[in-house]
């Protein structure tokens with residue numbers, strides 16, 4: 001059992017941070033070589049397996065983490081390196097490096113990924129040479145992104161989404177993800193950069209930052225060792241995951257809506273699930289029985305083995321040294337401290353492979369050996385010694401024979417198991433073939449349906465074309481109508497401008513009002529007013545009629561330019577509209593659901609802080625320690641209710657301790 005190893009890296013202060021802090025003083029204080037604290041956050045001390053200060057180089061990180069991870073993968077263990085930390089803390093710099101292109105092995109700023117590639121292929125060349133051709137290696141790379149709880153295949157030109165599946169033999173895997181065989185570091189790096197480029201392109205087109213998603217580069221390393229005599233092959237296979245996580249800062253709901261809300265809810269979900277999984281695993285390491293909710297997020301489900309499973313796991317906790325980021329730095333270190341308590345059970349993933357006759361021959365050989373050994377006592381070989389087989393204090397041949405017999409029987413059992421396994425594998429392959437055939441059939445059916453549709457469209461098109469002879473008549477009719485329209489338009493333009501009439505109307509109206517005010521001709525006024533209104537109305541009607549007529553005559557079919565496919569456009573349009581509305585409703589509902597999940601997650605997290613705080617408070621060693629706990633817990637809580645509850649708990653604690661001055 002190995003604990004997850006945690007490496008902390010402090011990046012140099014950025015110019016922005018300096019402008020904000022107005023000091024170069026670091027928020028992180030070194031207590032000893034591998035122990036740090038954040039005094040402004042009054043944290044406890046944090047001890048890690050390695051702590052790199054601001055001048056820690058890319059080479060240092062590789063020597064401490066990358067090299068060890070590659071070595072374990074070469075032995076057949078699964079390995080994972082996570083880069084964790086707030087946005088801008090240096091995760092990508094640590095994993096990938098300072099630049100977006102590979103400038104070769106002399107580039108001192110290249111990150112862990114290119115360095116791991118170089119080291120891995122160096123070691124492979126060494127091993128292949130040392131074995132004199134008996135060992136052969138195969139490496140395949142896949143690269144995915146987890147964004148909004150969907151998995152995108154970054155090596156697929158269409159960046160299709162994939163599903164995670166579980167299989168008895170393969171364990172957890174990304175179904176249908178692109179796997180590219182890589183033969184040297186340059187090839188591996190160019191595959192990695194291709195995926196990184198797709199990630200940037202999709203991030204830009206979707207108007208989001210790459211730090212809002214997790215990326216996982218998966219390297220499958222397989223070694224095949226040919227055994228000398230029996231033609232069997234030993235296969236070792238390990239999965240090396242290099243994970244660049246989304247920024248770890250807790251997403252706030254305030255002023256967030258639409259896509260951003262969904263994004264925030266999902267990042268929150270996967271990071272808080274990661275936190276919950278780690279908490280449960282820590283409890284398990286402390287002897288408690290807990291269910292671990294790996295399936296609550298894609299990230300934790302995919303990396304299940306890396307957390308409390310069959311993997312050698314390293315976490316690099318990246319932090320900023322700035323005072324303005326001290327709370328986030330403290331939160332990252334608390335996360336890393338908890339993760340360090342998780343214990344993994346890494347085992348070498350190996351298997352024997354040979355065809356069934358080879359395995360059967362092996363069994364036959366073993367059976368013969370057993371039969372020979374069984375025959376030993378009857379042929380009198382055992383009787384050579386005396387004293388129950390003990391000769392001069394050492395085992396007599398009979399005991400040796402029985403030990404050999406046991407060994408041979410044990411090997412027989414192993415071989416039988418192998419045979420069984422190969423049978424199971426065979427049936428699994430049969431299943432896969434069946435599934436593939438099924439898929440092919442479905443694709444064929446879809447293709448047939450599409451061909452039918454195409455035929456239908458073609459026949460409709462040719463119907464329309466077949467009616468084309470009428471085009472002449474239509475065309476002459478068309479011309480006549482066009483002339484009519486232009487005549488009407490002329491007539492319309494010959495009419496006095498409608499606005500002029502209205503204006504005149506208004507003037508007359510005003511004049512009449514004036515006259516009315518001067519004389520007592522009220523009746524005449526009313527009549528004139530009415531008649532003027534009638535004239536205006538008639539003018540309006542005439543105008544409307546004329547415009548309508550022009551518009552109706554303008555709808556003349558242009559028979560020379562019939563679009564290729566017109567069928568049922570309005571129906572499709574209507575359906576599409578309905579579909580859009582339904583999709584919109586679904587999006588709204590999903591958003592609501594995400595929002596609720598986010599709120600629930602946030603509330604649960606808050607209550608966890610309250611519970612943890614109360615637990616720590618009960619065990620506080622001094623009033624100062626208690627004051628720290630009260631303050632830190634309050635900083636971590638987001639919701640009002642939990643804050644209120646924490647205030648009450650703190651007040652009760654303070655009054656019961658009767659140390660109000662220290663704790664206030």
Ligand SMILES: Nc1ncnc2c1ncn2[C@@H]1O[C@H](COP(=O)(O)OP(=O)(O)OP(=O)(O)O)[C@@H](O)[C@H]1O
Pocket residue numbers: 010011012085086087088089090091092093094098210211246247318
């Ligand atoms: N150790 C370091 N030395 C020098 N510069 C660094 C170091 N770490 C990070 N930087 C610089 O800090 C900036 C932010 O780093 P980076 O992009 O790696 O952060 P990040 O944690 O990956 O952010 P995000 O979550 O947004 O992806 C970059 O300009 C990077 O070059």
